[in-house]
Amino acid sequence: MSQVKVAIVPVTPFQQNCTILICEATKKAAVVDPGGDVPLIRRAIEQTGAQVEKIFLTHGHADHAGGAAELREILGVPIEGPHVADKFLLDSLEAASARFGFACRNVAPDRWLEEGDTVAFGEASLDVRFCPGHTPGSVVFINEPMQFCLVGDVLFEGSIGRTDLPGGDHATLMKSIKTKLLTLDDAMTFISGHGPLSTIGAERLNNPFLQQLA
Secondary structure, eight states: OOOEEEEEEEETTTTEEEEEEEETTTOEEEEEOOOSOHHHHHHHHHHHTOEEEEEEOSOOOHHHHTTHHHHHHHHTOOEEOSOGGGHHHHTTHHHHHHHHTOOOOOOOOSBOOOTTOEEEETTEEEEEEEOOSSSTTOEEEEETTTTEEEEETSEETTEEOOOSSTTOOHHHHHHHIIIIITTSOTTOEEEESSSOOEEHHHHHHHOGGGGGGO
């Protein structure tokens, strides 16, 4: 399994963690959740010296997917994810982003993702788990050998994803966290859609929202 280098680029007024994953062996890369500020993302890609092969989306909210259509157009690479249940969100990105004061375009991925799928770039790969609740079509990307994953807005350091937006459901989110994330090793580091990195073990112990799941 190739080692993967990670670069995080906060984008949009929501400071969403757009993440560039680089396969060290091949210098091929994937961009996860390019929510906006595409010139900033492009500069970050250039600084890594890597060649982007794919764009991955964890879910359909504007701050995560808003720059995906533009970046796909510029780079000529496919978009993979999220689950098709988020199609209604991706179909209305333009209207949604206008309400938040930043512009983006609606987008349709080249591949919808399901539980058990794999996404790949260079010699690196990530397993896909379907984690609805924050949105109906949220997915997370897991690299077991390197003990890291990208969880979008499902889980945060000390908190969990919002469920008061269209398609959100608290009980569904808690079930996703319990069955798809808390089954991972305590040492698993996760990159959230916003804020700092954490580990599954730290959240199992300290996250007040997870205490009821213990």
